[in-house]
Amino acid sequence: MDKAVIVDRLVKDFEVPQKEPGLSGAIKSLFSPKKKTIHALRGISFTIQSGELVGFIGPNGAGKTTTLKTLSGLLYPSSGFVEVLEHDPWDRAPEYLKQIALVMGQKNQLWWDLPAIETFELNRAIYEIPTKTYNENLKELVDLLEIGKLINTPVRKLSLGQRMRMELTAALLHKPKVLFLDEPTIGLDIIAQQKMRDFIYDYNTRFGATIILTSHNMDDLTNLARRVIVIDEGTLLFDGALEELVDKFAKEKIIKARLANGENLKDLGRIGKVKKLAFPEVIIAVPREATAVAASELLQNFPVEDLTIEEIPIEDIIRKVFRGELTR
Amino acid sequence: MKKYLQIFKISFQEEFVYKLNFVMWRVRNVFQIFLTFFLWSTVFANPQTVIFGYDRSKILTYVFGIMIVRALVMSARAADISSDIAQGDLSNYLLKPMTYFKYWFTRDVSSKALNLVFAAVEFALLFVILQPPFYFQANPVILVLFFVSIILAVLIYFFILILVSSLTFWAPELSWGGHFLITIVIVEALSGALFPINILPITFQYIVMATPFPYLIYFPVQVYLGNITGQAVLGGLMIASAWCGILWLGMNFIWQKGLKAYESTGR
Numbered sequence A: 001m002d003k004a005v006i007v008d009r010l011v012k013d014f015e016v017p018q019k020e021p022g023l024s025g026a027i028k029s030l031f032s033p034k035k036k037t038i039h040a041l042r043g044i045s046f047t048i049q050s051g052e053l054v055g056f057i058g059p060n061g062a063g064k065t066t067t068l069k070t071l072s073g074l075l076y077p078s079s080g081f082v083e084v085l086e087h088d089p090w091d092r093a094p095e096y097l098k099q100i101a102l103v104m105g106q107k108n109q110l111w112w113d114l115p116a117i118e119t120f121e122l123n124r125a126i127y128e129i130p131t132k133t134y135n136e137n138l139k140e141l142v143d144l145l146e147i148g149k150l151i152n153t154p155v156r157k158l159s160l161g162q163r164m165r166m167e168l169t170a171a172l173l174h175k176p177k178v179l180f181l182d183e184p185t186i187g188l189d190i191i192a193q194q195k196m197r198d199f200i201y202d203y204n205t206r207f208g209a210t211i212i213l214t215s216h217n218m219d220d221l222t223n224l225a226r227r228v229i230v231i232d233e234g235t236l237l238f239d240g241a242l243e244e245l246v247d248k249f250a251k252e253k254i255i256k257a258r259l260a261n262g263e264n265l266k267d268l269g270r271i272g273k274v275k276k277l278a279f280p281e282v283i284i285a286v287p288r289e290a291t292a293v294a295a296s297e298l299l300q301n302f303p304v305e306d307l308t309i310e311e312i313p314i315e316d317i318i319r320k321v322f323r324g325e326l327t328r
Numbered sequence B: 001m002k003k004y005l006q007i008f009k010i011s012f013q014e015e016f017v018y019k020l021n022f023v024m025w026r027v028r029n030v031f032q033i034f035l036t037f038f039l040w041s042t043v044f045a046n047p048q049t050v051i052f053g054y055d056r057s058k059i060l061t062y063v064f065g066i067m068i069v070r071a072l073v074m075s076a077r078a079a080d081i082s083s084d085i086a087q088g089d090l091s092n093y094l095l096k097p098m099t100y101f102k103y104w105f106t107r108d109v110s111s112k113a114l115n116l117v118f119a120a121v122e123f124a125l126l127f128v129i130l131q132p133p134f135y136f137q138a139n140p141v142i143l144v145l146f147f148v149s150i151i152l153a154v155l156i157y158f159f160i161l162i163l164v165s166s167l168t169f170w171a172p173e174l175s176w177g178g179h180f181l182i183t184i185v186i187v188e189a190l191s192g193a194l195f196p197i198n199i200l201p202i203t204f205q206y207i208v209m210a211t212p213f214p215y216l217i218y219f220p221v222q223v224y225l226g227n228i229t230g231q232a233v234l235g236g237l238m239i240a241s242a243w244c245g246i247l248w249l250g251m252n253f254i255w256q257k258g259l260k261a262y263e264s265t266g267r
Helices: A022-031 A064-072 A116-125 A131-145 A158-172 A190-207 A220-226 A242-249 A265-270 A289-302 A314-323 B001-017 B019-045 B056-074 B078-086 B088-093 B101-129 B140-169 B172-190 B202-210 B218-225 B230-261
Strands: A003-018 A036-048 A053-057 A081-085 A100-105 A178-182 A208-212 A227-230 A235-241 A251-261 A273-278 A279-288 A304-312
Touching: A003 A064, A003 A208, A022 B078, A036 A064, A036 A208, A053 A064, A053 A220, A053 A314, A064 A081, A064 A178, A064 A208, A081 B230, A100 A265, A116 A131, A116 B001, A131 A158, A131 A190, A158 A190, A178 A220, A190 A208, A190 A220, A208 A279, A227 A242, A235 A242, A242 A314, A251 A289, A265 A273, A265 A279, A279 A289, A289 A304, A304 B001, A314 B056, B001 B101, B056 B101, B056 B140, B056 B218, B078 B101, B078 B140, B078 B172, B088 B101, B101 B140, B140 B172, B140 B218, B140 B230, B202 B230, B218 B230
Parallel strands: A036 A235, A053 A208, A053 A227, A100 A178, A178 A208
Antiparallel strands: A003 A036, A003 A081, A227 A235, A251 A279, A251 A304, A273 A279
16 A cells, blocks of 8 residues: 655744733733744654554644644644655645645634535635536535535534534545544534544545544544554654554553452552452452462452453543653 | 636625625715715815815815725725734635635625625716716726726735735734734825825925835826826836736745744634
């Protein structure tokens, strides 16, 4: 398979004006503006094959959105090399832009006062989509996202979830080969989230589209992303299959046991960290390398009826990622 | 080209969404015409009055000429560009296979077209009611020159707007102030929208006529009135074209630099 995205030692710095709080701070900053350089990306490298669905995760301000914006040609890299579909995104060549889409969960391209269908028509002209293809694509998206009744309603009268689906339709009418999704499920209710996820999965498998998505929604990641890239403070911490994330970062394993009686319960602390004790069930976290020793010690010293050893749930690891607690 | 036609259509539609707003805007225009008419009619109540070489008929034509030319040249939506930059909405356009400048120019043209259609109807009505001593230019050569000067004025104003808006890339907090200074203070004063340039001392006139601003309003109106003729018209058109070129180059240069500094904020 060919590479859809190549990123090599990408660096992006921002100059951010600093202002002290309050009016006096505002006046001070007028006369002696202070600027601080923020290193949004400190040299990240990765490649993505065409047809892959990759999740970008990391705490807020880690550099995920900056990466997506650079890949879609909005930001000029401070240094490093970026190539998407054999184009330098910064050139914003029309042939390139016709093959990509960037969807942001927060803002919209829809014309606020007009029905969404008008924006769709405008995009048809801008992307130069042949009428037949346009009609097919539109029908498909309308059916998939169930928005048929809403396309003639002025956008300002739609709910957030309805609007997000319109946004997605507007962004996908030209059938992009590479899709950048920034928090696609933010602010949606659970049913709408599920619909959005189904759609993303479907779009990826049906058209072989390459999709990169950022999300703080656990379900988005566990259900969609086969591969994840973890970024924190502008550096790449992990790049690999979702399951490997656990092998790499879970320093502990979980022993679950059912006890026959409640003797010596206090001594359980010697085995490992007692996560939960609700007699007869007990859950203990133990260091990975000491799992076997801890399990046999438990079996010898306690009236164990049943025992299982499990990995730490992927969700716990991802939660740690969001909190910025992962280190190399 | 088709894409810009579609942009033209959707811009037009958007103008009509808030119908009451639209009507009020037109009512305001009509009032403005009334007020201006009565103000200058009063000043020139005595038919012998001549101020700075303008008599009643000429000043009224000048004032109405300004109104029409202004409606054509200065009704521009491109002033929204700086908020696009500051709020990150620019990203939406940069992601699309189209030229941002052409997009805004199309929207400007649609706004001007709308303005012109309604202004024409209103003027015709008011003309019948007020019967002002209006000066009609019949010379086709002058009308062609007038038309050319209007096109140059539209371009110059568009380029100035984008140049000023580009400041937002580096200083988002200055964008409104910059607009106010350039578009309201300098452009309004030096374009001849407030007073004819030829009432200024002669040295000032030379200086002002070397800037791009009088070619926005003063120059086209004077060409229409036949006050600037022959060599002077061609000279003026040359200066205006030169400014057009300079501003176009400057705009592209600054814009490319700006895009590199663009942070696509707000998301």
